[in-house]
Amino acid sequence: MTRGAAGEGRGVPERLLVKVCGTTSVHDALLSAEAGADAIGLIFAPGSRRRVDVQAARRISLSVGAGVARVGVFMNQPLDEVLRTAETARLSAVQIHGEVSSLYLGALACYHPVLRVLRPAELAGQGTTPEGPVTLMLDAPNPGSGEALDWAALRADFPAGAWLAGGLGPLNVAEAVRVLRPAAVDAVSRLEASPGVKDPEQVRAFVRAAREAHRALQAESGSP
Numbered sequence: 001m002t003r004g005a006a007g008e009g010r011g012v013p014e015r016l017l018v019k020v021c022g023t024t025s026v027h028d029a030l031l032s033a034e035a036g037a038d039a040i041g042l043i044f045a046p047g048s049r050r051r052v053d054v055q056a057a058r059r060i061s062l063s064v065g066a067g068v069a070r071v072g073v074f075m076n077q078p079l080d081e082v083l084r085t086a087e088t089a090r091l092s093a094v095q096i097h098g099e100v101s102s103l104y105l106g107a108l109a110c111y112h113p114v115l116r117v118l119r120p121a122e123l124a125g126q127g128t129t130p131e132g133p134v135t136l137m138l139d140a141p142n143p144g145s146g147e148a149l150d151w152a153a154l155r156a157d158f159p160a161g162a163w164l165a166g167g168l169g170p171l172n173v174a175e176a177v178r179v180l181r182p183a184a185v186d187a188v189s190r191l192e193a194s195p196g197v198k199d200p201e202q203v204r205a206f207v208r209a210a211r212e213a214h215r216a217l218q219a220e221s222g223s224p
Ligand SMILES: O=C(O)c1ccccc1NCC(=O)[C@H](O)[C@H](O)COP(=O)(O)O
Pocket: 021, 022, 041, 043, 045, 048, 049, 050, 073, 074, 075, 095, 097, 139, 140, 142, 143, 144, 145, 146, 147, 165, 166, 167, 168, 186, 187, 188, 189, 190
């Protein structure tokens, strides 16, 4: 991955990962996998309309196999709950929202790759997302709300190597990729027919638009 200081002369990442979040069924997991997604998100955060139970998540994870990353999404949940869920649901990474300590993140990172979610107001001064098991991810203040961020305003502070979420969909992902050059894009609301149920056309169009945008950036910059 090409990295650099936040904002300054950011390169084009070698790969753009695409994550389709809020998967609640084997049917939708296979749809995302067939559309070419690199990762699916399984939400365990309390109160989410897309929350999935651990046994259903396990069936979903096993259905897509090792070729698609299974990211468990948690919000202010105890460490032992996250670790037990990750094991039972066969997660390959955990995404952590909310107020947690660096000790908590460090302990989790001993066992699983961690996506640490930040809101726009927390971005300043983060620098580059660190090499290693904790990767930064920018999301809207109200996750899963479909609210898009002001990418141009965040450009100077967006850490190289970070993931991007927040109101992304087939119609705007190309612009977000062009402005912020994230290492990965993640979406849920704009890919749904109803909460927790995917719209196949939107999922396919999102993956396609993200890939095309990344290819165009690579071509422009002369990267292979
Ligand atoms: O989607 C939810 O219901 C949710 C609830 C609580 C914590 C996280 C949640 N979603 C996490 C995601 O990774 C979403 O894909 C991300 O917030 C983007 O959502 P959207 O803006 O709706 O595309």
